[in-house]
Amino acid sequence: MLAETSFRECTGYMVDRIRTICEEFGPRPPGSAGETRCQEFLRDELSEFGMNPVLESFPVSQTAFMAAPVVAGWLGLLAVPSFWLSPALALALTVLAVLVFILEVISYRHVLTPFFPKHTSHNLYAALAPSGRVKQRIILAGHADVAFEWRYQQLFPRYFMYFGQGAVLSIFWLLLTCMATVLFSGRITPTGGLWWWVGLSQLLAVPGAFVAATFSRFGVTSPGAVDNLTGALVSVGLARQFKRAGVVPENTEIIFMVSGSEEAGLCGAEAFLKKHRQEWTDVETLFLALESFRDLDYLMAYSRDLNGSRRHHPGLCALLQNALLRNGLKRPFGNVRVGASDAAAFTRAGLPAAALCGMDPGPAHYYHCRRDSWEILDEDCLFKTLQVLSSALEEYDRNGLPTVR
Numbered sequence: 001m002l003a004e005t006s007f008r009e010c011t012g013y014m015v016d017r018i019r020t021i022c023e024e025f026g027p028r029p030p031g032s033a034g035e036t037r038c039q040e041f042l043r044d045e046l047s048e049f050g051m052n053p054v055l056e057s058f059p060v061s062q063t064a065f066m067a068a069p070v071v072a073g074w075l076g077l078l079a080v081p082s083f084w085l086s087p088a089l090a091l092a093l094t095v096l097a098v099l100v101f102i103l104e105v106i107s108y109r110h111v112l113t114p115f116f117p118k119h120t121s122h123n124l125y126a127a128l129a130p131s132g133r134v135k136q137r138i139i140l141a142g143h144a145d146v147a148f149e150w151r152y153q154q155l156f157p158r159y160f161m162y163f164g165q166g167a168v169l170s171i172f173w174l175l176l177t178c179m180a181t182v183l184f185s186g187r188i189t190p191t192g193g194l195w196w197w198v199g200l201s202q203l204l205a206v207p208g209a210f211v212a213a214t215f216s217r218f219g220v221t222s223p224g225a226v227d228n229l230t231g232a233l234v235s236v237g238l239a240r241q242f243k244r245a246g247v248v249p250e251n252t253e254i255i256f257m258v259s260g261s262e263e264a265g266l267c268g269a270e271a272f273l274k275k276h277r278q279e280w281t282d283v284e285t286l287f288l289a290l291e292s293f294r295d296l297d298y299l300m301a302y303s304r305d306l307n308g309s310r311r312h313h314p315g316l317c318a319l320l321q322n323a324l325l326r327n328g329l330k331r332p333f334g335n336v337r338v339g340a341s342d343a344a345a346f347t348r349a350g351l352p353a354a355a356l357c358g359m360d361p362g363p364a365h366y367y368h369c370r371r372d373s374w375e376i377l378d379e380d381c382l383f384k385t386l387q388v389l390s391s392a393l394e395e396y397d398r399n400g401l402p403t404v405r
Contacts, residue, residue: 011383014237031145036120039144039258042236045236056125058261060120060267061116064113065267066218066264067112069212069213079093083199094171094175106309110267125257125272128239134253138287140257140389141289142228142232142259143232149220150217151215154371173202226292226294226377228291232258242254249397252393262341266344286316289353292357294377296380299384300334312352313347315401319395320392
C-alpha cells in the first residue's frame with residue numbers, strides 16, 4: 001500500500017510526536033489531564049490529515065487496578081500479627097488478599113473500582129472508509145496512558161521477576177499456613193509447639209508481602225514512550241500516510257484508534273466495546289492491539305493473552321504472522337503470560353482480536369519505569385512494524401482472513 005520512503009518518513013514523524021508528547025504534556029496515568037492533552041493533540045493531528053476524529057469520554061478509576069497488589073500486600077502484612085490473636089481472622093485476611101489478587105490481577109475483574117475515586121478518560125478514533133461497499137472492518141488501537149512506576153522494576157530490573165514471584169508466593173504461603181492452623185485447631189493451640197513454628201514460618205512471607213504492599217509508586221509514572229506511544233503513533237502515523245498517499249482500501253473500513261486507560265485494566269477497550277458493539281454486527285469486525293514497538297527481535301503476533309488464559313482469533317493471528325514472514329521475520333506466536341493487552345477485552349467478549357507487539361517479554365528493562373523515555377526509541381523496529389502492518393492490511397483487504405485448520 002505504501003512505499004519504503006513513506007515508511008521512513010512516517011517513522012521520523014512518529015519519533016518527533018512521541019518526543020513532543022513526553023516532553024510537553026506531563027504524566028499520563030489513566031484518566032489524567034496529561035492523558036487528555038495527549039489525545040487532544042492526536043485528535044488535532046488526525047484532523048489536520050483530513051480525518052474526522054471522535055473523542056469519547058468514559059469514567060475510570062485511576063488507581064484501583066494498579067492498587068490491587070498493594071491491597072493484597074497490606075492484607076498479608078496484617079495477617080501476620082493477626083495470626084497470634086486469631087488464626088481465623090488471619091485466614092479471612094489472607095483469603096481476601098488472594099481474592100483481590102486473582103480477581104483484579106489474574107482475571108481483570110474490577111472489584112476494587114467502587115472503593116476508589118473516579119476520573120474521566122477518553123477513547124479517540126477516526127474511520128477510513130473504503131472505495132466500495134464496506135465488507136469488513138478492522139480496528140487498529142494503541143493506548144495513550146501510562147502505568148504508575150513499578151518500584152522494583154526501576155530499582156532492580158535484572159531481578160524484577162523474582163520480586164514479583166516472591167510476592168505472590170508469600171501471600172499464598174500465608175493462606176496455606178492459616179488454613180492449616182484453622183483446620184487443625186483442635187491439635188494446634190497457642191501454647192503448642194506446632195502453633196509456634198507455624199507462626200514463625202509466616203515471618204518468611206513478610207518480605208514478599210512488603211514487596212506487594214510497596215509495588216507501585218503512585219506519585220511517579222513511566223514516560224510511556226514505548227509503552228505505548230509507539231502503538232498509538234503507529235495507528236495515527238498509518239492514518240497520516242494513507243491520507244497523504246491517497247491510499248484507500250477497496251473493501252475494508254479501517255478504524256484508527258488511540259484508547260485510554262489500558263493500564264487501568266483495559267478500561268478504554270471495554271468502554272469502546274460497550275458503546276459500539278451493536279454497530280459492528282453488519283460485517284466482520286476485527287480488533288488489533290498495537291502494543292510497544294522497540295525490540296525488533298521480539299516483533300511478533302500474540303495468539304494468547306490475559307495471563308495466557310485467552311486464545312486470540314486464529315485467522316487474524318495467521319494474517320499477522322504471514323505479514324511478518326513476507327517482511328523477512330519468521331517468528332513464533334507470542335503469549336502474554338503476565339498482564340494483558342486491549343485485545344484481551346475483545347477476545348473475552350467473543351469478538352475476533354489479536355495483538356502485535358515488539359517488546360522483550362522478559363520484561364524489558366524499561367517496562368513500567370522511568371527508563372521508558374523517547375531517547376530509547378528504535379526507528380528500525382518502528383519502520384518494520386509499519387511495513388508489517390501495511391502488508392497485513394493490504395492482504396486482508398484483498399483476500400480476507402486466511403483459513404486456519
